[in-house]
Each structure stands twice: as structure tokens, then as C-alpha cells.
Amino acid sequence: MFRRRPEARPATQDRLVEVFVAGRPLRVPEGASAAAAVLLSGAPAIRTTPVGGAPRLPYCMIGICFDCLAEIDGVANRQSCLVPVAPGMRIEPQIGARVARADDTAPEAA
Amino acid sequence: MNAIGHATRDAIVIGGGLVGAAIAYGLQRQGLSTVMLDEGDVAHRASRGNFGLVWVQSKGLGAPHYQHWTHASARAWPELAADLLEATGIGVGLHQPGGLHFCFSDDEMAQRDALMGQLRREAGNAGYEYRMITAAELHDMVPGLGPQVVGASWTPYDGHASPLHLLRALHAAFQGAGGLYRPNALVTAIKALPGDFAVDLGADTVRAPRLVLASGLGNADLAPLVGLSAPLRPERGQILVTERARQVLALPTHVVRQTEEGSLLLGDSKEDLGFDTLTQTPAIMRAIARRAVQTFPWIAELNIVRAWAALRVMSPDGKPIYDASERFPGAYIANCHSGVTLAGAHASLLAPMIAAGALAPDLSPFSARRFHVQKTA
Amino acid sequence: MIYDLAIVGAGPAGMAAGIEAAALGLSVTVLDEQPAPGGQVFRAVEAASGDAALAGEFRDAGGALAAAFRAVRGIAYRPQTTLWHLDPEAGLLSVVSGGATAEIQARRILLATGAQERPVPIAGWTLPGVMSAGAAQILLKTAGAVPDGSVVIAGQGPLCWLLAVQLLRAGVERLTLLETGSGGAFRDALRAGGLWTGRKLLAKGLALMRETRARGLRVVRNVRDLRAEGDGRIRTVRWRQGSRDHALACDTLLLHEGVIPSTHITRALGLDHDWDARQLCWRPRLDRWGATSHANVAVAGDGGGIGGWEAAAAGGRLAAIDAAHRLGRFDAAVRETRAADASKARHAALALRPFLDRLYRPGPGVLAPTDDTIVCRCEEITAGQIRDAARLGAAGPNQVKAYLRAGMGPCQGRMCGTVVAGLIAETRGTSMESVGALRPRAPFKPMTVGELANQRPDAIPELTA
Numbered sequence: 001m002f003r004r005r006p007e008a009r010p011a012t013q014d015r016l017v018e019v020f021v022a023g024r025p026l027r028v029p030e031g032a033s034a035a036a037a038v039l040l041s042g043a044p045a046i047r048t049t050p051v052g053g054a055p056r057l058p059y060c061m062i063g064i065c066f067d068c069l070a071e072i073d074g075v076a077n078r079q080s081c082l083v084p085v086a087p088g089m090r091i092e093p094q095i096g097a098r099v100a101r102a103d104d105t106a107p108e109a110a
Numbered sequence: 111m112n113a114i115g116h117a118t119r120d121a122i123v124i125g126g127g128l129v130g131a132a133i134a135y136g137l138q139r140q141g142l143s144t145v146m147l148d149e150g151d152v153a154h155r156a157s158r159g160n161f162g163l164v165w166v167q168s169k170g171l172g173a174p175h176y177q178h179w180t181h182a183s184a185r186a187w188p189e190l191a192a193d194l195l196e197a198t199g200i201g202v203g204l205h206q207p208g209g210l211h212f213c214f215s216d217d218e219m220a221q222r223d224a225l226m227g228q229l230r231r232e233a234g235n236a237g238y239e240y241r242m243i244t245a246a247e248l249h250d251m252v253p254g255l256g257p258q259v260v261g262a263s264w265t266p267y268d269g270h271a272s273p274l275h276l277l278r279a280l281h282a283a284f285q286g287a288g289g290l291y292r293p294n295a296l297v298t299a300i301k302a303l304p305g306d307f308a309v310d311l312g313a314d315t316v317r318a319p320r321l322v323l324a325s326g327l328g329n330a331d332l333a334p335l336v337g338l339s340a341p342l343r344p345e346r347g348q349i350l351v352t353e354r355a356r357q358v359l360a361l362p363t364h365v366v367r368q369t370e371e372g373s374l375l376l377g378d379s380k381e382d383l384g385f386d387t388l389t390q391t392p393a394i395m396r397a398i399a400r401r402a403v404q405t406f407p408w409i410a411e412l413n414i415v416r417a418w419a420a421l422r423v424m425s426p427d428g429k430p431i432y433d434a435s436e437r438f439p440g441a442y443i444a445n446c447h448s449g450v451t452l453a454g455a456h457a458s459l460l461a462p463m464i465a466a467g468a469l470a471p472d473l474s475p476f477s478a479r480r481f482h483v484q485k486t487a
Numbered sequence: 488m489i490y491d492l493a494i495v496g497a498g499p500a501g502m503a504a505g506i507e508a509a510a511l512g513l514s515v516t517v518l519d520e521q522p523a524p525g526g527q528v529f530r531a532v533e534a535a536s537g538d539a540a541l542a543g544e545f546r547d548a549g550g551a552l553a554a555a556f557r558a559v560r561g562i563a564y565r566p567q568t569t570l571w572h573l574d575p576e577a578g579l580l581s582v583v584s585g586g587a588t589a590e591i592q593a594r595r596i597l598l599a600t601g602a603q604e605r606p607v608p609i610a611g612w613t614l615p616g617v618m619s620a621g622a623a624q625i626l627l628k629t630a631g632a633v634p635d636g637s638v639v640i641a642g643q644g645p646l647c648w649l650l651a652v653q654l655l656r657a658g659v660e661r662l663t664l665l666e667t668g669s670g671g672a673f674r675d676a677l678r679a680g681g682l683w684t685g686r687k688l689l690a691k692g693l694a695l696m697r698e699t700r701a702r703g704l705r706v707v708r709n710v711r712d713l714r715a716e717g718d719g720r721i722r723t724v725r726w727r728q729g730s731r732d733h734a735l736a737c738d739t740l741l742l743h744e745g746v747i748p749s750t751h752i753t754r755a756l757g758l759d760h761d762w763d764a765r766q767l768c769w770r771p772r773l774d775r776w777g778a779t780s781h782a783n784v785a786v787a788g789d790g791g792g793i794g795g796w797e798a799a800a801a802g803g804r805l806a807a808i809d810a811a812h813r814l815g816r817f818d819a820a821v822r823e824t825r826a827a828d829a830s831k832a833r834h835a836a837l838a839l840r841p842f843l844d845r846l847y848r849p850g851p852g853v854l855a856p857t858d859d860t861i862v863c864r865c866e867e868i869t870a871g872q873i874r875d876a877a878r879l880g881a882a883g884p885n886q887v888k889a890y891l892r893a894g895m896g897p898c899q900g901r902m903c904g905t906v907v908a909g910l911i912a913e914t915r916g917t918s919m920e921s922v923g924a925l926r927p928r929a930p931f932k933p934m935t936v937g938e939l940a941n942q943r944p945d946a947i948p949e950l951t952a
Contacts, residue, residue, distance in 0.1 A: 001635050001738070005657055008538040008631020031523075031534040032630035040632055044720060045615055050354045050372065051867045055719055057615035059864070061622035062527050063520060063932075064603050064749075066865060066897040067613075077353055077413055077897075079933075081625075084522055097372045100355040102254035102408045151883020151923050158889045278890045282879060293882040352936065353897055371892070376936070391929065392572050392581045392590070399939040410937030415897045417928050 001042040004029065019089040034080035034091050035061060035068040043093065046070050046080065050097035069094045119143045119290070121320040121464075122309055124297055124332065128160065128273065128449030129456060130324035131280035136461020137322075138289040145316055146284060147295040147309065149325075159420020160273035161349055161377045162369070163362055164204070164451050167211060167240065167265040171225060174232045175475040176429050179455055181236060184267050186454030191271070197286055200279040202271050203370040209268025210243075210252065210363040212259050212405055219261050226263050240265045252361055254408045262363075270362040272369060273450050280453075297325075300335040302438045307336070322464060323443045326423045337437030339478045340445055344421035348394050350376040350402075352412040366402055366409070374412060376402040391419065422447040425481075432460065432476040434469050442469070443478075490516045490563070492810050493580055493593030495570050495752070498526015499796040500788025501599035502556040504803030507829075509559045511811040516563040516591060518570060518582060520932075524553045526601055526788075527621065528796045531629045538631055540657035544691070545628075552800065572929035575756060575783045583934045587941045595783055595810045599803060602789035603749045605768070605849065606902045607642060607742040608856040611715030613864055620650050620743035633657045636738030639724050641665040641713055644745040644847045648695045655702040663735065664699070665710040665726060667744070667850060676846035685839025688795075707733075711852070715740050744849045748790050751901055755927040756781060762919045766793065767849050768905065769924055775830075776809035777802055785809065793844075794837050801833035854909025862910070863903040865896020873907055877914035884908045884925045897933050900925040 009015070009029055016027040019034070021041035028037045035058040038046045045055030047069050058068035061081045070080040072091050076098035080091065119142075123134040126148025134146040166184050170177030184206065191204040213219045223242050230238040243251070244261045285291050292311075299310035300321070307321040321336060323329045333340040354372035362368075367375050376398050395417060403410045423445055425431050430446035442464050446452050463469050492508050494501045497519035508515045525532040529549030535541055536550055556562070565584065572581035573596065580591040604619045611617065620640055626632045638659055640647050643666055651664055682689060699706070712727040715737075724737040747768035750760060759772040759780040770792045777785040787806040788799035805826055812822040856862060858871030868891050881887045884894065884907045893907050894900030900907075904925040912922045930939075 002626055002630075002632040003635050005540075005631045005633060008535070008540065008627075008657070029630050031531055032632075036626055036630040036632060039626065040630065049867060054613060054867070055615050056613060056864075057618070057720075059613075059618045059622060060604065061618070061625040062603065064898060064901045066933075069897070075411065082520065097354040097356050098412075100358045100374070100408055100412060102358050102406065148880075151881075151885045158885070274889045274892070278876075278879075281890075285879065291880045293880050293886070350936070350939075353933065391574070392579075392588075395572075395929070396588070396939055396942060399936045402936055403940045410940065411935055413897065413933040413935050414930055414939060415933045416895065416899060417930060419928070 002036075002039040004040055017085045017087050019085050019087075019091060021091045022093060028085055030085070032085050033061070034070060034072055034078075034083045034085055034089065036081075037085055037091060038068075038070065038080065045093055047094035048096055053096060119145045119316065119318045121145075121322065122147065122307060122316055122318040123322045123324055124309065125324035125326060125328070126281070126291065126293065127324070127326060128277055128280070128453055129326070129444050129446060130322070131277060131284060132449075132453045132456035133322055133324055133444060133461050133464070134289055135280050135284040135287070136457040137465055138284055138287040139457075140462055140465035142320070142465055143288065144284070145290040145292060145318070147297065147311070147316070148291065148293045149296060150294045158274070158277075159347065159349065159418040160450050161375060162270050162273045162367065162450055163209070163364075164206060164269040164271055165209060165364075165448070166267035166451075167209065167263060168225065168229070170232075170429075171229060172232070173429060173475070174234065175472060177229060177233060177238070178236055178472070179430070179476075180448070180451060181267060182459060183452045183455035184269070186458040187269070187271070190454045190457050194276075194279040194283050198279050198282040200275055200282060202275045202279050204269060204271040205362075206267070206269030207361050208264055208266040209270075210248070210262040210264055210361055212262045212363060212365065214258050214404070215260055222263050238265070252359060252363070254406055256404050256407045258404055268362060270367050271450055276450060276453060297332065300332065302336045302441065304438050305440045307438070307441065319440050320464065321441045323441070324445075326445070327421060329443055329445050333443055336441035337435045338433050338441065338443045339481075340431055340443055341426055341478065341481050342445060343424050345424045346419055347377070347422050348391070348398060349418045350395060350398055350414050351416045351418070352376070352409070353415050355412060363405070365405055373415075374409060376409070425478075427480075430476055431478045432469060432473050433478050488514070488592075489578070490514045490591070490593040491814055492595050492597060492807070493518065493591060494597045494599055495580075496526065496599035496601055496788070496790075497521065497524040497556070497564070497566070498528060498599060498601050498788060498799065499552060500601070500790075500799040500803035501526070501597070502552050502803070503800035504597055504599060504787055504807040505562045506555055506559050507804040507807035508810060509561050511807065511816060513807070513811055513814065513816070515561070516565060516593065518565045518568045518580070518591070520567065520569050522566050524556050524564070524566075525549060527625070529553060530625055535628050535631070538627075540653050541628060548796070569932050569934070570752070571931050571934055573752065573756060575781050578783060581929070583938050586938055588934070588938055589942065594814060595785070597777070597803075597806050597810065598752055598784065598786045598790055599788045599799075600749050600752060600790045602746040602793055603901065605744045605747045605853060606906060607744050607853060608860050608862050608870070608906055609713045609715060609742070610857055610860045611717070611721065612742065613861050614715050614717050614721045615719070616717070616721035616738060617715050617740045617742065620646055620741040621746075623739070623741050624650050624653065627653055627657060633659050634739035637661045637663075637736050638739045638741070639663045639665060639735060639737045640741045640743065641667065641710065641724065641726075642743035643668045643849075644743055645692060645843065646746070647743050648692065648699060650741070650743075651699045651704050652695050652702070655699065655704060663705045663707065665713070665724070666706060666708045667710050667713070668847065669709060669850075672846050672848055676842045679841035679845050681838040681840070681842050684835060685842065688836075688839045711850070744853050745847055746789065746793055747905075748792060750790070750924075751899070751927050752931055753779065753786060753790070754924055755929065755931060756784065758784065760924065763792070765844055765848055767854060775805070777806040778809065794833075794840060797836035798833050801829045801836060804829035805833065854906055855913055856906065862906050863893040863896065865898050865902070866892040868893040868903070870910055873910045874914045877911045881911065882915065883911060883923045885923075887911065888925065894925050899927055
């Protein structure tokens with residue numbers, strides 16, 4: 001698990017953003033990614049794999065490994081290392097294969 | 111490897127895609143010692159770009175022999191899938207719950223009904239069951255249909271399977287039964303005598319009294335070497351594949367199907383949608399995406415993780431070519447763009463004919479001679 | 488409008504190319520996946536400028552380059568924009584951003600897409616708590632965050648030492664470096680030459696190593712057969728040294744075996760590539776201006792071969808100068824004159840590279856993991872399964888992909904492609920060249936069906952820097 005160092009951003013110390021990781025509130029530096037928020041939260045996994053159900057946490061943090069897939073603000077399978085945090089953002093682990101919301105109120109078709 | 115390669119076998123199959131592998135597996139199962147020659151890793155692989163439908167509806171209008179052949183293949187499929195599972199432990203994901211072809215206007219519904227009715231008339235005693243289903247009834251069969259879907263045609267014969275698992279299972283079963291698979295085996299020359307074929311691979315030569323050409327588009331060049339012809343042209347088709355999702359689509363359709371792994375395949379079927387697949391790629395991909403979203407609006411939020419472009423193997427009339435050489439008895443040719451649908455027929459019907467030494471008379475309309483006749487007529 | 492030059496990537500190469508091209512009067516657009524310029528090496532350099540743990544080259548040189556890039560008027564800079572298809576013939580770049588897709592047109596295209604860390608497939612590398620060393624550095628740069636508890640860096644390469652220093656400065660107390668590689672590499676490296684020309688870089692490296700010693704880093708050398716173990720997350724890292732087995736309790740394991748060019752797009756375009764047998768990676772075939780085998784496409788920076796940020800920036804300038812020449816702005820003689828500075832800078836920056844490439848030559852094990860090791864992280868395919876597929880007759884990674892789904896997941900083979908090929912080469916007793924590489928296809932990155940369906944030319948944000 002990772003911890004924040006308040007001394008890292010002396011000029012912007014107060015510019016923290018509150019997000020929710022698996023429902024729990026957490027304050028992270030502005031400019032951090034949603035994946036970083038999950039690592040800072042100490043959550044045991046950001047997703048479980050659709051094949052074997054194995055837990056994963058982010059591996060590369062540069063957008064190539066796709067192990068940081070998470071549900072962000074209700075959108076499944078987002079590459080959380082490429083999504084900067086925003087106030088009130090809700091980050092939920094991606095459990096197995098996503099649900100295709102066919103019976104739901106699907107988003108407006110393009 | 112070389113020692114085996116030089117040995118004379120009972121049959122040589124050129125082509126390790128779905129058509130070649132199904133025939134090679136069928137021949138080996140008939141007891142013919144068979145070698146299957148395949149290209150390298152980056153050959154034009156129609157097999158790797160297959161949509162995976164085992165599809166009967168709308169095939170063979172005005173060509174009852176094609177409708178019968180397709181239908182027979184769909185019937186042969188369950189046994190093929192079971193045999194492959196037993197032989198290799200590889201499940202090929204066959205499901206034949208019937209399939210849907212969507213219509214987006216009342217006019218389309220009427221035209222589709224007329225087409226299906228014509229197919230039923232042409233089926234004769236073989237029978238051809240179908241139903242036109244209205245949107246209201248469709249909602250119980252597939253979830254989240256878009257408002258523009260007016261209805262669909264349905265036949266009980268349609269289904270789908272994994273082309274990739276099928277290819278691997280055929281390769282494994284063929285080798286498990288004693289067949290020799292040789293990748294990276296580029297054919298440099300064929301020396302043909304009646305009942306005696308020598309295929310030159312550069313480094314060595316393989317010989318057999320039977321030769322089956324099943325190399326897709328490559329057959330166009332190879333066929334004349336054994337007194338046959340294969341007028342073929344490539345037609346590019348594209349498929350978009352989404353990430354895995356939990357099972358949601360119980361039935362395959364002509365534009366979208368969900369694989370066993372959970373991916374949704376979005377395709378353009380030339381004959382069904384009439385896309386011009388030769389124009390620029392992003393435009394085609396966009397058109398496929400739009401058609402999918404129009405059919406199932408909920409697909410919009412799924413991620414596309416990959417896309418395929420593959421070259422379909424098209425004859426001038428779009429139907430398969432099966433032929434036996436008169437000049438060089440023992441040489442056969444097989445070409446089609448439905449390697450999954452027709453796998454059952456190729457393994458269980460065509461291969462035994464080749465093993466027995468003659469194609470059945472009801473395959474004669476598939477001869478490439480039909481194109482010569484048209485020319486002189 | 489049709490740009491003279493479209494640059495993909497806003498790292499050192501992309502930024503320097505953009506600055507140079509604009510100065511030469513070309514109309515330029517720069518697309519970048521990230522929200523701010525810097526690339527991976529100078530990631531979030533603007534936001535992290537106050538962090539003492541990152542003092543030095545990152546803050547000074549990186550900050551200056553990003554500031555210079557921002558200061559250029561007339562570069563159409565498009566952050567958070569992902570290239571998903573490229574038609575080099577038509578100069579058409581298909582991009583996705585903000586929920587929609589659009590096309591951008593350019594006469595010439597410069598790919599400055601950089602490097603990725605070499606995937607290090609060891610048993611247990613998919614366990615939570617195991618990540619790449621670069622990932623930990625990104626967390627430090629973007630969030631000021633460091634790992635807690637027992638932290639182990641395992642592998643080799645300059646980044647291991649740089650990261651060790653940065654983590655120690657940032658207050659990580661229990662840090663161990665397990666250095667892979669063999670003692671023989673050093674003597675081989677000395678023969679490569681370039682130590683005098685590259686003395687500045689060498690001095691920086693030696694200073695880093697001195698600082699780790701002063702800060703009490705525990706270093707274990709000649710490590711091999713690494714394994715990560717744990718139930719649900721890493722608890723223990725195991726390795727062999729000489730003839731003995733060792734184990735260490737571990738909360739975070741950071742793997743690194745060097746960086747390799749990111750060839751996803753150059754491969755998708757079907758450009759010529761060469762296998763680098765020393766660094767065990769593919770690189771696009773380039774001339775000294777960065778020109779590829781396609782007349783309209785150039786590559787600059789680590790995407791064309793690993794050289795570090797200074798070489799990348801110089802390469803970006805050279806590619807921009809060449810673009811101006813090819814677009815008819817000046818003749819070949821003027822191109823040479825204008826390129827003198829950048830050529831010299833690149834030469835100096837690359838001087839130490841042969842030494843480093845030999846010193847940190849990855850062991851053959853990175854392409855030959857044990858049978859129980861997961862190679863394709865997306866589809867969870869093991870090395871053993873891939874060896875079986877190769878024995879069944881799969882002659883290349885595209886056929887293995889068809890057989891096993893290795894490389895079919897969302898990462899599109901970025902993590903497993905080269906390892907799969909290495910396993911095939913090993914099993915079938917052939918070379919990497921004859922096994923070949925995965926052929927990626929558009930979309931280069933996953934995008935939603937809705938984004939693809941939704942074409943909105945006005946949807947792509949454009950910040951004119």
C-alpha cells in the first residue's frame with residue numbers, strides 16, 4: 001500500500017480532492033490518477049480478472065497493462081491510471097467481466 | 111521432421127485454415143495418413159477473421175444445392191463438436207439456438223419475408239422452417255433492442271461457435287489422430303501425374319496419391335497446376351470485438367453475437383448489409399459501430415478491444431467451389447467463405463467422399479465449370 | 488486544416504520536435520494521451536515542481552522543456568487525446584477524446600510515443616503489491632506517494648538506482664535492491680567505450696549509487712530466479728544467489744529490467760523493424776533523421792531505440808528539421824547546417840549507451856519464464872501453455888493468439904507479445920526474426936463503441952500552447 005507525503009506538494013498542500021474508493025472517502029492530491037487513489041486507499045484489489053477471478057492492483061501506471069481497470073462514476077472497465085481524480089469521483093473495483101446494461105436504462109445511443 | 115516429410119503419405123492437404131484443417135481431420139479419421147501444409151504466422155488468415163456463425167438462413171437463394179449443403183453442415187456440427195471435445199478436450203463453444211436477422215423498416219420486413227418464403231419453396235422436401243418475429247415478441251428473446259428495430263426473421267437452424275477454438279481443436283485432433291502438420295511450408299511447385307502428386311516445399315518434397323487444395327485465395331494460383339480452376343477474389347471484411355461482458359445475448363444475430371468468453375462481436379456481413387468494405391477502414395469501422403448501436407443501444411458503452419480485417423474468399427457468385435480434377439484424378443479443390451458454417455460438412459461429408467475417390471453427384475453444381483459455362487453462354 | 492506536421496506524444500521528443508518545427512514555420516499539432524506535457528520521464532513535471540524528492544534533472548531540465556513547449560505560440564496541443572487509427576498514405580489521424588472520435592490531417596507524421604518498461608514475467612508478478620519500478624516513480628511524480636512497509640526493487644538498469652534514491656529521499660525506510668544480471672557484464676561493458684564522451688551521464692549515475700550507499704540502501708547482487716509469493720497479495724519475494732535460496736518479507740515488489748521501445752503503432756503500420764539481440768527488443772528501422780520505411784512517417788525518441796531523454800529531445804529536433812526539408816522549406820545542405828547542434832547533442836547523449844546496454848543487458852530469462860508463470864496477464868495464459876501451443880505447431884505469436892487468446896485482451900499484447908515470441912523461438916529452436924511479432928490493429932487503444940459511432944470533429948479539445 002502507498003502513503004501520501006504532505007511535503008511533496010508544499011505550494012499546493014491544500015489542493016486535495018475528495019474521492020470515494022469503494023464507498024470510503026479519501027483525500028488525494030489534485031492531478032493524481034484514480035489508480036493512485038486506489039493504491040493510497042489500501043484497497044486489496046482494484047479489480048478481479050474476468051477469467052480466473054484473481055485480484056489485481058495497477059501494474060504499469062502508464063496506460064499499457066490494463067490491470068487498473070475500475071468502475072469510475074458508474075462507467076465500467078475504465079483505465080484508472082489515465083483518469084485524473086475529480087471532486088466526488090466514485091471509484092469502485094471492477095469485479096470480473098463487466099455487466100452490459102441491456103435491461104437497464106442504457107445511455108443515450110450515439 | 112525431414113525424414114517424415116519425405117515419406118509418401120496417403121493424402122496431402124494444402125492449407126491449414128478452417129477448410130483445410132476440417133478436411134485433413136476428416137481424411138485422417140477415415141484412415142488416410144495425411145499431411146497438412148500451412149503457411150507461416152502472418153499469412154492471409156480468413157480463418158482468424160471469421161465471425162463464427164453457423165448460419166443457414168439467407169444462404170443459397172436460387173441455389174438449392176447450396177442451401178442443402180449448408181443445412182447438412184449445420185446438422186453435422188453437433189457430432190463434430192462432440193468428437194473434437196472427446197479427442198482434444200477443447201470445447202468449440204457450439205450453440206445452435208436459432209438466429210435472428212433484424213429488419214429496420216416495414217419494407218425490409220416484407221422483403222425479408224418474401225426471401226425466406228422463396229428459400230422455403232426451394233428447399234422442397236428438405237424443409238425450411240422460419241418465422242417473422244415482430245419487435246414486441248423480440249423483446250422477450252433479446253434484451254435492450256433499439257427503437258428502430260421493426261422485427262426479425264428467425265430459423266431454428268442457426269447457431270455459432272468459436273472459430274479460433276475450432277481451428278485449434280481441428281489441428282490438435284488431426285495431429286492426435288496421427289496427421290502431420292507442417293507450418294511454414296510454402297509450396298514452391300506441384301508436379302502432378304494422375305494419382306501421384308509431388309508438392310515441392312523448397313527444402314523437401316512430399317508425395318501422395320491424393321491432393322486437396324484448400325489454401326483459400328492461394329487456390330487461384332495452385333488449381334491450374336492440377337487441371338482445375340478457382341476464379342477467386344478477396345473481399346475485405348471487418349469485425350469489431352468488445353471486452354468481455356457477462357452473458358447477455360442468448361441468440362446469435364447477423365450483426366452481433368456474444369462469444370462464450372463474453373466478448374461481443376460486431377460484424378458487417380457483405381451479403382446481409384451491403385457495406386462497401388473496400389472504402390477507408392475507419393469509416394467502415396464507424397459504420398459497423400453505428401449499426402450495432404442502432405440494434406442494441408446498450409452496446410455503446412462497451413469498449414472495443416480489438417478489430418479484425420480479413421479477406422473473404424469469394425467466388426464470382428459467392429458460393430463454394432468443390433471440384434475433382436479430370437485430368438489428374440486424385441486432385442481436389444475446396445473453397446468457401448464460410449469456414450465455420452461448413453466445417454461440419456467438410457469434415458463429415460466432403461472428406462469421406464475424397465477418401466472414397468469421388469465427389470457425390472449432388473456436389474456437381476459446385477464445380478468451377480459453372481463459371482466457364484456462363485462465359486460461353 | 489491540414490497540418491504540416493502531426494506529432495504523437497508530448498514527451499521530450501515530441502515537445503522538442505514541436506518547438507523546433509514551430510520555429511521553422513511549420514504548422515504543428517501535438518496529440519498526447521496524458522493531461523499535461525512531459526511524457527513518462529517528465530510526467531506531471533509542472534505539478535510536481537515543489538517536491539524535493541524529485542530534485543535534479545527531472546525538475547530542472549524537465550520543467551524547462553515543458554515550460555518552453557507551453558510558451559511556443561502556434562502549436563495546436565491536444566492533451567488527453569488518443570490516436571486509434573493512422574492512415575499514413577492519406578495523412579489521416581483518427582483520434583478519440585472526450586467521448587467522441589475525429590480525424591486530423593497532416594502532411595507528415597512524427598511518432599514520439601516513447602518507451603515502455605520491459606514486462607518482467609516472473610512467477611507471482613500478477614499478485615497485488617507487485618508492480619513495475621516505473622509505476623512507483625509515476626506515483627511519486629503524480630501523487631507524491633511512496634510505498635509503505637518492506638519495499639523491494641528487483642531487476643537492473645539505471646532506473647533502479649534513480650528510483651532507490653528518490654524513494655529514500657522521500658522517506659522510505661525499509662528498501663532493498665535485488666540486482667539481477669551477472670558480474671561478467673561489467674567487463675564486457677567497459678569494452679564498449681564511450682566512457683569519456685559520456686562522462687557527464689556516467690558521473691550522474693555514480694553520484695546516484697553513492698547517494699544510495701550514504702542513505703543505507705541494502706543491495707543484493709547477482710540475483711536470479713525471482714519469484715513473488717503470497718495469498719491474495721505479495722508477502723514474500725524469493726530468489727537464488729549462487730547456489731543458495733533466499734527469501735525476504737515484502738509488501739511492495741517493484742520490477743524493472745530496462746525499458747524497450749513502444750512499437751505498437753509502428754508495428755500496426757507494418758513498418759520495418761529490427762531485432763535488437765543485446766537489449767532483447769524490437770525497434771523500428773530508422774535513418775539518422777528518424778525516417779521510417781514509410782515516406783510520410785518518422786519516429787523520434789525512445790520509441791525508435793532507447794537513448795534517454797536528452798537523445799530523445801535531440802532526435803525530436805532532427806526529425807522536425809527533416810520534416811521541414813521534406814516539405815520543401817529548405818534543401819539538404821541547409822538541413823545539415825541547421826541540424827549541427829542537435830546532432831552533436833544526440834551524439835553526446837548516446838555516447839554512454841553501448842556501455843549501459845552491455846552493463847544492463849537483460850538476462851535471457853526475461854523471454855523464458857518458468858512454465859507456471861502467467862505471461863498474458865489479460866487472458867491469464869501461462870508460459871507452459873504457450874510452449875504447448877508452439878509444440879502443436881504455432882509458428883508465431885499471431886497463431887498462438889488464435890490458439891490461446893494470448894494477446895487478445897485489452898492490452899492488445901503490449902505486455903506479452905515479445906515474451907510469447909521468445910517462448911516460441913525457444914520451443915521451436917528458431918530465431919526471433921523468423922518467429923516475428925504480433926501484428927496489432929486499430930483501435931490502437933480500446934475505445935467504446937459509442938465513441939467510435941460518435942464522430943464529432945469539434946469534440947477534440949485543442950489548447951493552443
